[in-house]
Amino acid sequence: MKNILVPTDFSENSINAIRYALNFFKESECTFYILHVVRISTLATPETSNVHTYKAVEVDYMVPAKQKLERLIKKIKPIGNARKHRFISLVGYDFFIDAVRDEVKDKNIDLIVMGTKGATGLKEVIIGSNAGDVITKVNCSALIVPENAVYESIREIVFPTDFSLFYNIKTLRPLLKILHDTGASIRILHISKSKTVLNPDQLKNKDLFKELFAECDCSFHFLTNRKVEDAVECFVESRDIDMIAMVAKNLNYFQQILFHSRVEKISYHTDIPFLVLHE
Secondary structure (H helix, E strand, C coil): CEEEEEECCCCHHHHHHHHHHHHHCCCCCEEEEEEEEEEHHHHCCHHHCCHHHHHHHHHHHHHHHHHHHHHHHHHHHHHCCCCCEEEEEEEEEECHHHHHHHHHHHCCCCEEEEEECCCCCCCCECCCHHHHHHHHHCCCCEEEEECCCCCCCCCEEEEECCCCCCCCHHHHHHHHHHHHHHCCEEEEEEEECCCCCCCHHHHHHHHHHHHHCCCCCEEEEEEECCCHHHHHHHHHHHHCCCEEEEECCCHHHHHHHHCCECCCCCCHHHHCCEEEECC
8 A cells, every 4th residue: 555645735736736646546555644734934923932822823723724634635535536545634833844754754655746836937946845845855756746737647758867877676666666557658868968979887877777667668769958958848748748757866857857947937847747756
Protein backbone atom coordinates (compact mmCIF):
# COMPACT_ATOMS: atom_id res chain seq x y z
CA MET A 1 0.00 0.00 0.00
CA LYS A 2 1.29 3.45 -0.91
CA ASN A 3 1.37 6.24 1.64
CA ILE A 4 0.77 9.55 -0.09
CA LEU A 5 1.00 12.95 1.59
CA VAL A 6 -1.01 15.78 0.06
CA PRO A 7 -0.51 19.19 1.71
CA THR A 8 -3.41 21.57 1.14
CA ASP A 9 -4.17 25.19 1.88
CA PHE A 10 -7.71 24.67 0.50
CA SER A 11 -6.88 26.66 -2.64
CA GLU A 12 -8.24 25.47 -5.97
CA ASN A 13 -4.83 24.41 -7.25
CA SER A 14 -4.17 22.31 -4.12
CA ILE A 15 -7.58 20.64 -4.49
CA ASN A 16 -6.81 20.02 -8.16
CA ALA A 17 -3.64 18.19 -7.05
CA ILE A 18 -5.74 15.90 -4.83
CA ARG A 19 -8.12 15.28 -7.72
CA TYR A 20 -5.19 14.42 -10.00
CA ALA A 21 -3.66 12.05 -7.43
CA LEU A 22 -6.93 10.19 -6.88
CA ASN A 23 -7.29 9.58 -10.60
CA PHE A 24 -3.60 8.77 -11.08
CA PHE A 25 -3.70 6.11 -8.34
CA LYS A 26 -7.25 4.95 -9.11
CA GLU A 27 -6.30 1.28 -9.22
CA SER A 28 -3.67 1.33 -6.47
CA GLU A 29 -4.19 0.68 -2.78
CA CYS A 30 -3.30 3.98 -1.12
CA THR A 31 -3.59 5.84 2.13
CA PHE A 32 -3.92 9.55 1.42
CA TYR A 33 -2.78 11.79 4.26
CA ILE A 34 -4.36 15.19 3.64
CA LEU A 35 -2.31 17.74 5.56
CA HIS A 36 -3.14 21.32 6.45
CA VAL A 37 -0.50 23.32 8.30
CA VAL A 38 -1.48 26.30 10.43
CA ARG A 39 1.74 28.25 10.18
CA ILE A 40 3.55 29.51 13.23
CA SER A 41 3.74 32.93 11.55
CA THR A 42 -0.07 33.02 11.59
CA LEU A 43 -0.03 32.46 15.34
CA ALA A 44 2.84 34.82 16.17
CA THR A 45 0.73 37.77 17.20
CA PRO A 46 0.59 39.60 20.53
CA GLU A 47 -2.73 37.89 21.22
CA THR A 48 -1.32 34.37 20.74
CA SER A 49 2.18 34.69 22.15
CA ASN A 50 1.47 33.62 25.73
CA VAL A 51 1.32 30.08 27.10
CA HIS A 52 -2.22 30.76 28.30
CA THR A 53 -3.44 31.22 24.74
CA TYR A 54 -2.76 27.64 23.52
CA LYS A 55 -6.37 26.70 24.19
CA ALA A 56 -7.47 29.73 22.18
CA VAL A 57 -5.20 28.64 19.34
CA GLU A 58 -6.89 25.22 19.33
CA VAL A 59 -10.35 26.80 19.26
CA ASP A 60 -9.58 29.60 16.81
CA TYR A 61 -7.32 27.77 14.34
CA MET A 62 -7.03 24.01 14.80
CA VAL A 63 -10.68 23.04 15.22
CA PRO A 64 -11.88 25.07 12.19
CA ALA A 65 -9.04 23.60 10.11
CA LYS A 66 -10.00 20.04 11.13
CA GLN A 67 -13.62 20.70 10.23
CA LYS A 68 -12.61 22.16 6.88
CA LEU A 69 -10.41 19.14 6.15
CA GLU A 70 -13.23 16.73 6.93
CA ARG A 71 -15.53 18.61 4.54
CA LEU A 72 -12.83 18.50 1.88
CA ILE A 73 -12.32 14.74 2.28
CA LYS A 74 -16.08 14.18 2.07
CA LYS A 75 -16.08 16.19 -1.17
CA ILE A 76 -13.18 14.37 -2.83
CA LYS A 77 -13.94 10.80 -1.72
CA PRO A 78 -16.31 10.05 -4.63
CA ILE A 79 -13.47 10.80 -7.08
CA GLY A 80 -11.33 8.03 -5.59
CA ASN A 81 -11.70 4.27 -5.37
CA ALA A 82 -13.79 3.34 -2.33
CA ARG A 83 -12.31 -0.18 -2.25
CA LYS A 84 -8.67 0.88 -2.44
CA HIS A 85 -8.36 4.42 -1.07
CA ARG A 86 -8.21 5.43 2.58
CA PHE A 87 -8.15 9.04 3.80
CA ILE A 88 -6.63 10.46 6.97
CA SER A 89 -6.74 14.16 7.83
CA LEU A 90 -3.76 15.81 9.50
CA VAL A 91 -3.68 19.27 11.06
CA GLY A 92 -0.74 20.84 12.82
CA TYR A 93 0.93 24.14 13.43
CA ASP A 94 4.57 24.50 12.63
CA PHE A 95 6.82 25.90 9.97
CA PHE A 96 5.47 24.38 6.74
CA ILE A 97 8.59 22.43 5.70
CA ASP A 98 9.18 21.14 9.23
CA ALA A 99 5.61 19.85 9.35
CA VAL A 100 5.99 18.10 5.99
CA ARG A 101 9.32 16.54 7.01
CA ASP A 102 7.82 15.26 10.26
CA GLU A 103 4.85 13.64 8.50
CA VAL A 104 7.08 12.07 5.83
CA LYS A 105 9.11 10.39 8.55
CA ASP A 106 6.25 9.55 10.91
CA LYS A 107 3.87 8.15 8.27
CA ASN A 108 6.53 6.47 6.11
CA ILE A 109 5.43 8.53 3.09
CA ASP A 110 6.25 7.19 -0.39
CA LEU A 111 5.24 10.27 -2.36
CA ILE A 112 4.24 13.89 -1.78
CA VAL A 113 1.67 15.35 -4.15
CA MET A 114 1.47 19.14 -4.32
CA GLY A 115 -0.38 21.64 -6.42
CA THR A 116 1.28 24.77 -7.73
CA LYS A 117 0.47 27.78 -9.87
CA GLY A 118 2.33 28.59 -13.08
CA ALA A 119 4.23 31.73 -14.01
CA THR A 120 2.06 34.82 -14.35
CA GLY A 121 4.42 37.76 -14.28
CA LEU A 122 7.89 39.21 -14.55
CA LYS A 123 9.04 38.50 -11.00
CA GLU A 124 7.16 35.30 -10.29
CA VAL A 125 9.18 32.12 -10.06
CA ILE A 126 7.73 29.23 -12.04
CA ILE A 127 7.35 26.89 -9.09
CA GLY A 128 5.77 28.45 -6.01
CA SER A 129 7.78 28.72 -2.82
CA ASN A 130 5.97 25.90 -0.97
CA ALA A 131 6.38 23.37 -3.77
CA GLY A 132 9.91 24.61 -4.41
CA ASP A 133 10.84 24.08 -0.76
CA VAL A 134 9.30 20.61 -0.70
CA ILE A 135 11.19 19.31 -3.71
CA THR A 136 14.52 20.79 -2.63
CA LYS A 137 14.40 20.44 1.17
CA VAL A 138 12.39 17.28 1.83
CA ASN A 139 14.01 13.93 1.08
CA CYS A 140 10.96 12.34 -0.50
CA SER A 141 9.88 11.99 -4.11
CA ALA A 142 7.20 14.46 -5.14
CA LEU A 143 4.61 14.82 -7.86
CA ILE A 144 4.06 18.52 -8.61
CA VAL A 145 0.68 19.17 -10.22
CA PRO A 146 0.26 22.53 -12.01
CA GLU A 147 -2.95 24.48 -11.77
CA ASN A 148 -4.36 23.43 -15.18
CA ALA A 149 -3.31 19.78 -15.10
CA VAL A 150 -6.15 17.35 -15.77
CA TYR A 151 -5.45 13.65 -15.43
CA GLU A 152 -5.43 11.64 -18.63
CA SER A 153 -3.82 8.29 -19.35
CA ILE A 154 -0.03 8.58 -19.13
CA ARG A 155 1.38 7.68 -22.54
CA GLU A 156 4.75 9.46 -22.74
CA ILE A 157 7.13 10.64 -20.03
CA VAL A 158 10.20 12.76 -20.76
CA PHE A 159 13.32 12.49 -18.60
CA PRO A 160 15.70 15.43 -19.21
CA THR A 161 19.30 14.61 -18.28
CA ASP A 162 22.84 15.63 -19.18
CA PHE A 163 24.11 12.08 -18.47
CA SER A 164 26.59 13.57 -15.97
CA LEU A 165 25.29 11.62 -12.97
CA PHE A 166 24.67 7.96 -12.26
CA TYR A 167 21.21 7.10 -10.94
CA ASN A 168 20.73 3.81 -9.14
CA ILE A 169 17.65 1.69 -9.53
CA LYS A 170 16.39 2.65 -6.07
CA THR A 171 16.19 6.31 -7.09
CA LEU A 172 14.40 5.52 -10.33
CA ARG A 173 12.07 2.85 -8.89
CA PRO A 174 9.01 5.15 -8.60
CA LEU A 175 9.42 6.09 -12.26
CA LEU A 176 9.89 2.45 -13.29
CA LYS A 177 6.73 1.54 -11.35
CA ILE A 178 4.74 4.21 -13.19
CA LEU A 179 6.06 2.99 -16.54
CA HIS A 180 5.14 -0.59 -15.64
CA ASP A 181 1.64 0.27 -14.37
CA THR A 182 0.71 2.61 -17.21
CA GLY A 183 2.58 1.06 -20.13
CA ALA A 184 3.90 4.54 -20.92
CA SER A 185 6.96 5.24 -23.06
CA ILE A 186 10.03 6.97 -21.64
CA ARG A 187 11.91 9.58 -23.68
CA ILE A 188 15.42 10.35 -22.44
CA LEU A 189 16.20 13.94 -23.46
CA HIS A 190 19.70 15.41 -23.61
CA ILE A 191 20.03 19.14 -24.23
CA SER A 192 23.28 20.95 -24.93
CA LYS A 193 24.00 24.58 -25.72
CA SER A 194 26.10 23.55 -28.70
CA LYS A 195 26.73 20.32 -30.54
CA THR A 196 28.97 18.21 -28.32
CA VAL A 197 30.16 14.63 -28.14
CA LEU A 198 29.40 12.73 -24.95
CA ASN A 199 32.46 11.98 -22.85
CA PRO A 200 33.22 8.42 -21.62
CA ASP A 201 31.42 8.90 -18.29
CA GLN A 202 28.33 10.27 -20.04
CA LEU A 203 28.34 7.38 -22.50
CA LYS A 204 28.59 4.93 -19.61
CA ASN A 205 25.61 6.54 -17.87
CA LYS A 206 23.66 6.52 -21.13
CA ASP A 207 24.27 2.78 -21.44
CA LEU A 208 23.07 2.32 -17.86
CA PHE A 209 19.82 4.05 -18.81
CA LYS A 210 19.41 1.52 -21.61
CA GLU A 211 19.74 -1.30 -19.08
CA LEU A 212 17.43 0.26 -16.49
CA PHE A 213 14.69 0.92 -19.03
CA ALA A 214 15.29 -2.21 -21.09
CA GLU A 215 11.76 -3.52 -20.50
CA CYS A 216 10.12 -0.21 -21.44
CA ASP A 217 9.54 1.57 -24.72
CA CYS A 218 12.60 3.81 -24.33
CA SER A 219 14.21 6.20 -26.82
CA PHE A 220 17.00 8.80 -26.67
CA HIS A 221 16.69 12.32 -28.04
CA PHE A 222 19.32 15.04 -28.44
CA LEU A 223 18.53 18.74 -28.84
CA THR A 224 20.74 21.80 -29.17
CA ASN A 225 19.44 24.99 -27.58
CA ARG A 226 20.98 27.75 -25.50
CA LYS A 227 18.07 27.57 -23.04
CA VAL A 228 17.20 24.24 -21.49
CA GLU A 229 13.67 25.35 -20.59
CA ASP A 230 12.93 26.33 -24.21
CA ALA A 231 14.16 22.98 -25.49
CA VAL A 232 12.03 21.12 -22.95
CA GLU A 233 8.97 23.14 -23.92
CA CYS A 234 9.55 22.44 -27.60
CA PHE A 235 9.95 18.73 -26.95
CA VAL A 236 6.93 18.52 -24.64
CA GLU A 237 4.67 20.22 -27.16
CA SER A 238 5.93 18.33 -30.20
CA ARG A 239 5.57 14.92 -28.51
CA ASP A 240 2.40 15.63 -26.52
CA ILE A 241 4.22 14.64 -23.32
CA ASP A 242 2.10 13.74 -20.27
CA MET A 243 4.71 13.99 -17.50
CA ILE A 244 8.23 15.35 -16.92
CA ALA A 245 10.48 13.31 -14.61
CA MET A 246 13.74 14.48 -13.05
CA VAL A 247 16.13 13.53 -10.25
CA ALA A 248 16.52 16.20 -7.58
CA LYS A 249 20.28 15.91 -7.24
CA ASN A 250 20.82 16.85 -10.90
CA LEU A 251 20.68 20.56 -10.08
CA ASN A 252 21.99 21.61 -13.49
CA TYR A 253 18.81 20.60 -15.32
CA PHE A 254 16.61 20.75 -12.27
CA GLN A 255 17.13 24.46 -11.56
CA GLN A 256 17.03 25.57 -15.17
CA ILE A 257 13.70 23.85 -15.79
CA LEU A 258 11.93 24.66 -12.52
CA PHE A 259 13.54 27.67 -10.88
CA HIS A 260 13.73 30.75 -13.02
CA SER A 261 11.63 33.84 -13.76
CA ARG A 262 10.42 34.85 -17.18
CA VAL A 263 8.09 37.41 -18.70
CA GLU A 264 6.50 34.85 -21.02
CA LYS A 265 4.25 32.15 -19.73
CA ILE A 266 5.76 28.71 -20.26
CA SER A 267 2.88 26.45 -21.15
CA TYR A 268 4.17 23.17 -19.75
CA HIS A 269 4.46 24.72 -16.29
CA THR A 270 0.70 25.20 -16.17
CA ASP A 271 -0.54 21.80 -17.32
CA ILE A 272 2.19 19.10 -17.26
CA PRO A 273 2.95 17.38 -13.92
CA PHE A 274 6.54 17.01 -12.69
CA LEU A 275 7.79 13.88 -10.97
CA VAL A 276 10.84 14.82 -8.87
CA LEU A 277 12.77 11.80 -7.61
CA HIS A 278 14.87 11.74 -4.44
CA GLU A 279 17.38 9.14 -3.39
